[in-house]
Amino acid sequence: MESNKKVSIKLLTREDKQQAFEKTREQFDIPGVKLVLITEEYYEKALELCRDYFVPDEPLNKAFGLQYTEEMESFWLQFLKLHLSLMFVDEETGEPIAFRTTNIASRGEKLDLNSIKTNSLREILRFIFYCDNEAGFFDYYGTDEAFNFLGLVVSRKYQKRGFATRIFRAAVDMIRHFGFDEVYIKGAGTSNYSKKIYEKEGFEILYETFYDNYEVDGRFPIQNTGEHKSMKEYGFKVTQKQS
Known part of the structure; x- marks a missing residue:
């Protein structure tokens, strides 16, 4: 898509996404690793x-005892179907190395928590919505929509090799390649690593809990998070790079 667009990011087509991805892939040449x-x-x-890794290892998931269920799979699949998320794959073995999942968030958008059957997932989302409200992302940036960074995970076999940072950067670059004069990313870091x-x-750090x-209700439900003591809400303004 061309620069200087003033349209909703929800109107991005599959072709727009593929084109932005192709531009991003050209910049991320890692021997033996394929960006998809x-x-x-x-x-x-x-x-x-x-x-295998995000559900059992992420601090909030561990604290609330979240299990991988059919509902959990459907929850993630709805975001993957937006075709905004990226993954590194080992070219030799075909193994998935890391992913950065992305969806679109809008001001005033609400999810009925009562529709979530899995109690642990419902309580995690309740906490996230509380933090979102306190952070005031949309008021802070004066926007009604944003790309929203969700899960960031690296397979244990490939950790401590810089893949998390690289796929994070690839996701930001793909958003830049959509060609908006300016657009925003919101996200949350639940571990020291993220x-x-x-x-x-x-x-920018907008809020920390x-x-x-x-x-x-008089309970403190988030315990046993080890070295990971807080969640931070973040925001970022993406603009076009100077030529």
Whole structure:
């Protein structure tokens, strides 16, 4: 798509997404690693990363005892079907290495928590919505919509090799390649690792909540998060690079 657009990001077509991805892929040449846009042929590999690493390892998931269920799979699949998410794949083995999932968030958009059957997932979302409200992202940036960064995960076999940072950067670059004069990204860091990446990449800290201070009906439900003590809400304004 051309620059200087003033249209909703929800109107991006599949062709727009593919073109932005192709421009991004040209910039991320890692020997033995393939950067892919998560489309139908990659759903299974992406869900494998979610099931085997994101659900059991992410601090909030561990604290609330979240399990990978059919509802959880459907929850993630709805975001993958937007074709905005990226994944690294080992070219030799075909193994999924890492993903950065992205969806679109809008001001005033609400999810009926009572529609979530899995109690642990419902309580995690309740906490996230609380933090979203406190952060005031849409008022802060004066926008009604944004790209929303969701899960960031690296397979244990490939950790500590810089893949999380690289796929994070690839996701930001893909958004830039859509050609908007300016557009916004919102996200949340739930672990020390993800927070470090957000801040290293220049995202603004909008709000921080310490897990052991979060109270619901006289209870403090987020415990046993180990070294990960808080969640931070972030925002970032993406503009076109100077030629």
